[in-house]
Amino acid sequence: EDQVTQSPEALRLQEGESSSLNCSYTVSGLRGLFWYRQDPGKGPEFLFTLYSAGEEKEKERLKATLTKKESFLHITAPKPEDSATYLCAVSNTGNQFYFGTGTSLTVIP
Amino acid sequence: GAVVSQHPSWVICKSGTSVKIECRSLDFQATTMFWYRQFPKQSLMLMATSNEGSKATYEQGVEKDKFLINHASLTLSTLTVTSAHPEDSSFYICSAEDLGTPQFTQYFGPGTRLTVL
Numbered sequence: 001e002d003q004v005t006q007s008p009e010a011l012r013l014q015e016g017e018s019s020s021l022n023c024s025y026t027v028s029g030l031r032g033l034f035w036y037r038q039d040p041g042k043g044p045e046f047l048f049t050l051y052s053a054g055e056e057k058e059k060e061r062l063k064a065t066l067t068k069k070e071s072f073l074h075i076t077a078p079k080p081e082d083s084a085t086y087l088c089a090v091s092n093t094g095n096q097f098y099f100g101t102g103t104s105l106t107v108i109p
Numbered sequence: 110g111a112v113v114s115q116h117p118s119w120v121i122c123k124s125g126t127s128v129k130i131e132c133r134s135l136d137f138q139a140t141t142m143f144w145y146r147q148f149p150k151q152s153l154m155l156m157a158t159s160n161e162g163s164k165a166t167y168e169q170g171v172e173k174d175k176f177l178i179n180h181a182s183l184t185l186s187t188l189t190v191t192s193a194h195p196e197d198s199s200f201y202i203c204s205a206e207d208l209g210t211p212q213f214t215q216y217f218g219p220g221t222r223l224t225v226l
Binding site for chain 2: 031032034036041042043044045046049051087089091095097099100101102
């Protein structure tokens with residue numbers, strides 16, 4: 001069964017303290033792996049799409065990487081405005097999407 | 110690019126009434142749109158997938174007669190919550206799949222907060 005597991009559930013960082021969020025997945029034919037950021041009371045905001053193992057994408061302080069079993073979202077020198085819930089999702093070749101439960105990130109000034 | 114809008118952003122209604130929520134892709138065509146609901150501090154729960162010009166596909170446990178979905182054009186899908194009850198109160202979010210670049214990516218609307226009194 002296709003599924004996505006994110007860890008940790010919650011993460012508190014000091015401003016400037018780099019860390020990584022994990023997304024482990026099992027999927028019957030990966031079409032794409034997606035990272036989103038969601039602020040309270042808002043819809044998810046698209047960050048990255050990764051398609052194959054070894055691929056990396058970067059945007060400002062964020063960097064997403066992908067292996068055959070998991071993806072990492074690396075946050076370098078985070079700022080308080082990076083506080084949000086980060087969601088990971090996968091799409092399979094049957095056009096089905098599976099979302100993780102998210103990692104709630106809090107960056108303390 | 111890839112902007113999705115929803116209207117209304119919030120709605121309060123009386124029990125027994127019907128509420129319609131619109132989802133529009135503003136700068137791209139979306140043959141496939143998705144409807145989710147989200148409870149506080151929980152992840153997204155897919156309700157249905159709608160394809161332009163055809164009937165929506167509902168997830169198991171979602172009442173298709175209660176949650177009517179219409180995808181009449183390549184830029185508009187609507188969700189109608191019929192005979193709403195307090196347990197239908199939730200945050201409803203739509204998304205649209207852009208077949209352009211990056212491929213297979215869903216772009217989400219800002220969500221609609223429904224409160225049924």
